[in-house]
Amino acid sequence: MELWSLLQDLLFxxxxxxxxxxxxxxxxxxxxxxxxAVLRRQSLLGDAMSHAALPGIVIAFILTRSKFSLxxxxxxxxxxxxxxxxxxxxxxxxxxxxxxxxxLVLSIFFGFGLVLLTYVQRIPDANQAGLNSYLFGQxxxxxxxxxxAMAVLGxxxxxxxxxxxxxxxxxxxxxVFGASLGFPxxxxxxxxxxxxxxxxxxxxxxxxxxxxxxxxxxPAAAARQWTDRLSIMVLLAALFGALAGVIGxxxxxxxxxxxxxxxxxxxxxxxxxxxxxxxxxRGLLWRWIVRRRNRRRLRVEAVLADLYTLATQHENRYxxxxxxxxRTMRAGQGGVAHTLDILQERGLVRKEDESRWALTPDGxxxxxxxxxxxxx
Numbered sequence: 001m002e003l004w005s006l007l008q009d010l011l012f013x014x015x016x017x018x019x020x021x022x023x024x025x026x027x028x029x030x031x032x033x034x035x036x037a038v039l040r041r042q043s044l045l046g047d048a049m050s051h052a053a054l055p056g057i058v059i060a061f062i063l064t065r066s067k068f069s070l071x072x073x074x075x076x077x078x079x080x081x082x083x084x085x086x087x088x089x090x091x092x093x094x095x096x097x098x099x100x101x102x103x104l105v106l107s108i109f110f111g112f113g114l115v116l117l118t119y120v121q122r123i124p125d126a127n128q129a130g131l132n133s134y135l136f137g138q139x140x141x142x143x144x145x146x147x148x149a150m151a152v153l154g155x156x157x158x159x160x161x162x163x164x165x166x167x168x169x170x171x172x173x174x175x176v177f178g179a180s181l182g183f184p185x186x187x188x189x190x191x192x193x194x195x196x197x198x199x200x201x202x203x204x205x206x207x208x209x210x211x212x213x214x215x216x217x218x219p220a221a222a223a224r225q226w227t228d229r230l231s232i233m234v235l236l237a238a239l240f241g242a243l244a245g246v247i248g249x250x251x252x253x254x255x256x257x258x259x260x261x262x263x264x265x266x267x268x269x270x271x272x273x274x275x276x277x278x279x280x281x282r283g284l285l286w287r288w289i290v291r292r293r294n295r296r297r298l299r300v301e302a303v304l305a306d307l308y309t310l311a312t313q314h315e316n317r318y319x320x321x322x323x324x325x326x327r328t329m330r331a332g333q334g335g336v337a338h339t340l341d342i343l344q345e346r347g348l349v350r351k352e353d354e355s356r357w358a359l360t361p362d363g364x365x366x367x368x369x370x371x372x373x374x375x376x
Contacts, residue, residue: 016250016253018142018143018144018147019260020246020249020250022147023206023242023244023245023246023248023249023260025154025202025245026150026202026203026206026207027240027243027246028158029150029154029158029198029202030199030203030212030216030241031220031234031239031240031241031242032234032237032238033198034199034215034220035224036168037216038220038221038224039220039230040171043216043221044099045193045196046196046200047102047106047213048105049084049197050200050213050216051110051209052082052083052105052109052113053077053109053113053201053209054076054109054117055112055113055116056075056076056078056082057075057113057134057204058075058113058116059116060072061075061120063075068145069149070152072205073153073205077197077198079109083105083109084190085190086105087102087104087105088189088190088193110209134204134205134208134209138205138206138260142205142206150202150205150206153202154199157199157202160194164191164192167183167188167191168188169230170183170188171185171188171189172230175189200212203215206245206260206261206264207261207262208261211265214265214268215241215264215265215268218244218265218269218272219237219238219241219268220237222237222272222274222275225279226275226279226280226282241268243267244264244265244268245264247267248260248265248267248268300339300343301370303326303336303339303340303343304343304348304359306326306329307326307349307358307359307367308370308371309329309371310325310326310329311364317359317364318359318360318364319358320352320353320356320358321358322355322356323340323355323357326340343363347362348360348362348363348367349363
């Protein structure tokens with residue numbers, strides 16, 4: 001009944017609907033574009049760009065004295081883009097590596113932003129209340145106009161991703177090949193980073209500069225566990241991001257007293273954890289099952305090969321051998337009795353008495369094949 005009540009609130013309660021829509025927009029945009037950052041091993045770029053956006057927000061407020069979200073987000077966009085250009089220039093023209101450049105840009109811009117924020121707080125006639133929310137986010141305070149601004153910027157980033165899909169794909173997997181085809185890969189790199197900055201800016205008001213990097217990396221990291229195709233990964237990352245946003249908004253509105261932004265990050269972290277453990281092919285549980293199955297198969301093949309070796313030493317290839325002899329040949333391996341039972345169920349061996357086992361005709365042919373494969 002409580003779940004039904006939450007769903008009704010999601011549809012008819014203005015505040016919850018607005019917050020959920022904003023969180024969903026954030027999840028879709030950051031998840032989609034974050035996929036390219038994860039594939040390019042630039043996960044820290046989201047953290048650096050989100051922190052670098054803070055001075056842009058404060059400067060936009062100082063210049064306009066307006067707290068209109070689109071104005072502040074445009075200021076954050078400009079600051080994030082300048083930080084990206086600075087980081088690229090540092091890597092290209094100095095001996096500083098990319099991770100060090102990211103750390104420098106993050107520290108310098110974020111520190112500058114905190115200084116500006118302190119300055120603004122001391123201006124007596126400046127209505128700066130609410131700027132602090134960009135540090136940790138304040139999703140519960142989103143208005144319809146804020147969501148609209150997020151949707152406009154996010155849609156622009158997604159349109160750019162769609163228009164330059166082939167170029168972004170080449171940049172993510174084989175930039176050298178892309179350059180050999182005549183594509184301006186440096187320009188494509190700048191354009192992709194710009195779209196990522198837009199995605200980061202979209203979520204600043206909801207989760208803040210501190211937690212925004214999680215929304216860029218986590219949905220994409222979760223999606224990567226489920227597929228090897230870029231298009232499916234982008235769609236899954238968008239779905240996971242939107243799902244985390246809506247669920248986080250519902251949990252925080254249920255009277256638990258939890259902040260919406262951190263709750264969204266915790267939900268998307270749970271999705272990552274589930275994906276790491278349960279995703280097929282890549283999940284830890286799946287890999288454990290596959291390893292267990294492979295060990296069992298290897299034990300079965302090894303026991304069959306041992307029985308074949310023993311059988312070739314007798315004129316009668318179906319001569320029965322004592323289980324003790326088979327265990328001796330499998331010394332230190334264990335599981336011989338259970339393996340023989342499995343082979344008997346498959347019709348590959350027969351039990352002559354309490355302790356003697358022999359190959360069946362099907363078992364002899366299978367053991368002969370396995371032995372031939374081992375010798376190749």
